[in-house]
Every structure is written in structure tokens, then in C-alpha cells.
Amino acid sequence: MNTIVAQLPATISDRPLRQEIREANQEYVDAIAQEFILLKQGKIDEALAFDEEKVDPAYDRIEELLDSYEPLAESIAEQTSQQADLGTILSLIIAAIMIGLIVQKIEQVNQLAEIALTEQKILQESEAALKQERELLEIRVEERTQELNANNQELYYILKELQMAQAELVQSEKMAALGHLVAGIAHEINTPLGAIQASTGNMTKAMQEALQYLPHISQKLTSQQQVDFFNLLNQALQSKPIISSSEKRPLKRTLTQQLQAYGLENPRQLADRLVDIGIYENLEPFVSLLQAPDLSWMLQLIYNLSRLQGNNRTIQTAVERASKIVFALKSYARFDRTGEKQLVQITEGIETVLELYYNQLKHGIGVVRQYQTLPEIWVYGDELVQVWTNLIHNAIQAMDGKGKLEVATAVENNNVVVQITDSGSGISPEIQPKIFEPFFTTKPAGEGSGLGLSISQTIIEKHGGQIEVTSQPGKTTFTVRLPLDPSHSSSLPLSV
Structure with a gap:
């Protein structure tokens, strides 16, 4: 261009x-x-x-x-x-x-x-x-997806096995603690059984003697005396039983003076018998009956008949006591394999543990309960029983069998709070950071696995809660907080 x-x-x-x-x-x-x-x-x-x-x-x-x-x-x-x-x-x-x-x-x-x-x-x-x-x-995504599915399936079974193994670990700890309690529990069961055995023997003897004297009522007593007899028997059956000798002594003295005022023979012996059958007041309606010449068989018959009722009451109390121990033992030893939460009243689990430790507590440890009204919450009940067992067992050992055990419950900031306090020697500041570590123990070899508090902490954390300790000589308090809202808890297995 x-x-x-x-x-x-x-x-x-x-x-x-x-x-x-x-x-x-x-x-x-x-x-x-x-x-x-x-x-x-x-x-x-x-x-x-x-x-x-x-x-x-x-x-x-x-x-x-x-x-x-x-x-x-x-x-x-x-x-x-x-x-x-x-x-x-x-x-x-x-x-x-x-x-x-x-x-x-x-x-x-x-x-x-x-x-x-x-x-x-x-x-x-x-x-x-x-x-x-x-x-x-x-193609790679499909292969990776299949690989991940296979891995997930394997992890699922591993997780299930881990959960079962850890649940069995908790159960074995419970059984180990129960092994230490067997002697005391056996004694606690034998005591009511002995009372039942003694009461049945007394009832048999009383029934035999009563059958022997029953015909005398119609043969030897007038119509008015029969009325007075049954009134006296009724008063004896309704009276409150007196157990201690310290209670009986002042009653016998007062009754002896009254019998002397009525001019009755052998007032001291008569007062002893009347107190034994539960007659120690309002004697005036029965003075004429007590003046009968053949009085001993009547008092013996009333004593045997009232003793039947007393022995029956003893048997009922013993049965209730034995049933309570067996129920506590059954509740404690139960192994829940479902792995599901249950609606539980927290104090029931605590009372189960206290019942099993009753033989160790009754000889020198006073138990103070400060229970506030608590709602039922969704928890793993069997696992929490193990927590209460570990804390109460440690408290009894810390007090060496003598002292005061305080158990308090409350609701604070949307949490159920349980505090277990003992009057033992306390935990030194150097040891406190280590007590929740697995296998840490200050007990002699063979007396502890060192897993109790570690398992307890893991169980509480599984519920989304917390466990803390404060200690000084003469007062150690473990505080457990459990959320009222079950969404705060976890379904993950324990990690010990």
C-alpha cells in the first residue's frame, strides 16, 4: 500500500x-x-x-x-x-x-x-x-466408594466389638467390687434369715402352749372374766412392743407400785409378766381379772398369743430386709446388653449401692442423705451404678470404716448434681491430677486395679457430664454433673 x-x-x-x-x-x-x-x-x-x-x-x-x-x-x-x-x-x-x-x-x-x-x-x-x-x-470415585463402604463396614463391627468389650470391662469392675462385698452381703442376708428361723420356732412353741390353755377360757372363767380376758388380750396385741431393757425398767417400777396399791400378790413378778406382754398402763379395768386365784395360765396364754403377733411382725421385717438386699444385689449385678438409655431416678441407683455396703457402713460410718426432688433423666443406669459404687467404695476406704458419709443431690443449671463427701484423710494436691488416669492407684498390690475412677470419668463424659474432686484433710467431695437434656450426651463407646 x-x-x-x-x-x-x-x-x-x-x-x-x-x-x-x-x-x-x-x-x-x-x-x-x-x-x-x-x-x-x-x-x-x-x-x-x-x-x-x-x-x-x-x-x-x-x-x-x-x-x-x-x-x-x-x-x-x-x-x-x-x-x-x-x-x-x-x-x-x-x-x-x-x-x-x-x-x-x-x-x-x-x-x-x-x-x-x-x-x-x-x-x-x-x-x-x-x-x-x-x-x-x-471409575475412581466408584472404586473409592466401594473401598470406603467396605472400610465403614469393618469399622462398624470393630466399634461394636469395642463397645461390648468396654461394657464387659465395666461389668467386670462391678463383679470385682461385688466380690469384696460378698461376705458382708451374706451376713446381711443371714441375719434376717436367723430372725425368721428363731421367730418360727417361737411361734411353734407359743401355738402349742396356746392350744393347751385355750379350753380353760370357757372352763375356768366366768362370762365377765372372759370379757375382761379378751379385752386384756386385745390391749396386749395393740400395744407398741418394747425392745430395750432401759425402756422396760421404769415401766416395771411404775407398774409394780400400781399393783401394790391394788393389793395384788407378787406385784414385782406380775409387773414383769405384764410388761412382757405389753400391758403397762390403764390397769383399772382388769383388776378383778388379775385377782383371780389361777392367774398364771391366763397371762401365759395372753403372752403366747401376743408373741405370735410379735414373731409374725419380726418375720415380715426380716423378709423385707432380705428382699431389699436381694433386690439391690439383683439390680447391681444386672448387665444391660441393649446399650440403650433408660429413664432413671438417680437416687435409686445410689440407694442400691448404699444397701449393698450397709454391712460396712453400719459399724462406724454415719450416712447423711440430703436428697432434693429430682426428675427422671435418660441415662445408662447400669453404668452410673458403677460410678456410685466406685465413689462410695473409695469413701469407705478413705475413712477406714469410721466417719461420716454425705450424699447430696440437687438440680443446678439444667444439670442433676450428685455430691459424695467423706470425712477421710483426703487426697494430697500432688496426687489429685492423677487420680482419673487409668491404672493409677495408691492402694497396695492386689487391692485395686486403678481403673475405678478412670472408668467413672469416662462414663460421666459419655453422658455429656462432668466429674470433679475437691479435697482437704477431713473432707473430700466428688461432684458429678449430668445434663437433664439427653441431646448433650454421646453414643460413643467408652475410652479407657
Whole structure:
């Protein structure tokens, strides 16, 4: 294009029009160069936009200048003979310029088409590669999913086995603690059994003697004496039994004085017998009966009949005591394999443990209960019983069998709070941070596994709760907090 413009006649080239054509041509060339730079950079959309905004207007400007150049050339040809054929020359020049521009435009379009085809081919190849990668990724994801499912299944069974193993560990700790209690529990069961045995023997003997004397009521007593006899028997059956000798002594003295005032024979012996059968007040209605010549068989009969009731009461108390011990033992030894929470009253589990330790507590440890009214909460009841067992057992050992054990319950800040306090020697500050560590114990070899408090802490944390200790000489308190809201607890297995 520059060559074509340079070949214009000198007479014309000196004019402003030639300068305009040269500048328009340079602008067109620069625009074409910039467009090729964009194409090389792969910015096809920007190149097309640039072609419309810069290249095409530059091309149109050149055509416009050339069109205006033709009349001017003809005018100059008329004035100068040397330029007679200038019109033809100019026409040829214009045709050459137009052809050159058209060729450049065609080349530009061809280059753009080649670039577009190249880009399309690259895009197709990229899509094919992407499709292949996607298929490979899907295969890998499927393989990984199967692998994860297999691992999850294996972990599930491992978790179940771990839960069972840890539950059995808790149960073994319970059984170990129960082993230390067997002698005391056996004694506690034998005591009511002995009372039952003694009472049944007394009842048998009393019944035999009563049957022997019953006919005497109708044979030896008048109608009024029979009425007085049964009234006296009824009063004896309704009286409160007196157990201690210290209670009997003042009653016997008072009764002896009354009998002497009525002029009855052997007032001291009579007072002893009357107190034994439960008659120690309001004697006036029975004075005439007590003055009967053959009084001993009547008092013996009343004594035997009242003794039947007393022995029956003893048997009932003994049975209740034995049943309570057996129930506590059964509740303690129960192993819940369901692994599910139950709605539990916390104090019932504490009372079960206190009942089992009754033989160790009754000889020198006073138990103080400070129970506030608690709602039932969802917990693992059997596991909490093990917590109370560990804490109460440690408290008894800390007090060496003598002292005061305090058990308090309350509701604070949406938690059930249980505090177990003993009056033992306390836990030294150096040891306190270690007491919840597995296998840590200060007891002699063979007397403790060192797992009690560690298991207790893990059980409480499994419930979403906390266990803390404060200790000084003469007072050690373990505080357990359990959330009222079951959503705060965990279903994870114990970790010891």
C-alpha cells in the first residue's frame, strides 16, 4: 500500500490530499498489525471486535479518499499535457489499490478462518480429553466408594466389638467390687434369715402352749372374766412392743407400785409378766381379772398369743430386709446388653449401692442423705451404678470404716448434681491430677486395679457430664454433673 501511494505523480504528491491518503493507509496497516497480534494471542472474539471498530473504518476511509482523488487528477490532466493519460493511470492505481486492499482483506479472513478452525479443533480435542478424564474420575470415585463402604463396614463391627468389650470391662469392675462385698452381703442376708428361723420356732412353741390353755377360757372363767380376758388380750396385741431393757425398767417400777396399791400378790413378778406382754398402763379395768386365784395360765396364754403377733411382725421385717438386699444385689449385678438409655431416678441407683455396703457402713460410718426432688433423666443406669459404687467404695476406704458419709443431690443449671463427701484423710494436691488416669492407684498390690475412677470419668463424659474432686484433710467431695437434656450426651463407646 505504501508503494502504491509513493508512485503518485509529484505534482499531486505535494498536495494535502496525498498526505491524507498516506496517513489513512498507515492507520489501516497499524490496525491490521494489531489485529494479528490479538489473533496470535488466541483472543479471537477481541480480534473480530477490533476488526469492526478499527480495521473496517480505516479501509472505508481509504476508499473515500481515493474516490475524491479521481476528479482532482482529471482536472490536473487537462492543464498539463504530460499528464494526459493521468486519468487512466489513476484509474489503474485506484484499481491496484482496491485489489491490494481486497487481497489483504481476503488474507485476513483466511487467517481468521484458519485460527477459528484451529481453535475449534483444540476445543474438540479438549472436550474429548475432558470426557475421558471424567470417565476415569467416575471409575475412581466408584472404586473409592466401594473401598470406603467396605472400610465403614469393618469399622462398624470393630466399634461394636469395642463397645461390648468396654461394657464387659465395666461389668467386670462391678463383679470385682461385688466380690469384696460378698461376705458382708451374706451376713446381711443371714441375719434376717436367723430372725425368721428363731421367730418360727417361737411361734411353734407359743401355738402349742396356746392350744393347751385355750379350753380353760370357757372352763375356768366366768362370762365377765372372759370379757375382761379378751379385752386384756386385745390391749396386749395393740400395744407398741418394747425392745430395750432401759425402756422396760421404769415401766416395771411404775407398774409394780400400781399393783401394790391394788393389793395384788407378787406385784414385782406380775409387773414383769405384764410388761412382757405389753400391758403397762390403764390397769383399772382388769383388776378383778388379775385377782383371780389361777392367774398364771391366763397371762401365759395372753403372752403366747401376743408373741405370735410379735414373731409374725419380726418375720415380715426380716423378709423385707432380705428382699431389699436381694433386690439391690439383683439390680447391681444386672448387665444391660441393649446399650440403650433408660429413664432413671438417680437416687435409686445410689440407694442400691448404699444397701449393698450397709454391712460396712453400719459399724462406724454415719450416712447423711440430703436428697432434693429430682426428675427422671435418660441415662445408662447400669453404668452410673458403677460410678456410685466406685465413689462410695473409695469413701469407705478413705475413712477406714469410721466417719461420716454425705450424699447430696440437687438440680443446678439444667444439670442433676450428685455430691459424695467423706470425712477421710483426703487426697494430697500432688496426687489429685492423677487420680482419673487409668491404672493409677495408691492402694497396695492386689487391692485395686486403678481403673475405678478412670472408668467413672469416662462414663460421666459419655453422658455429656462432668466429674470433679475437691479435697482437704477431713473432707473430700466428688461432684458429678449430668445434663437433664439427653441431646448433650454421646453414643460413643467408652475410652479407657
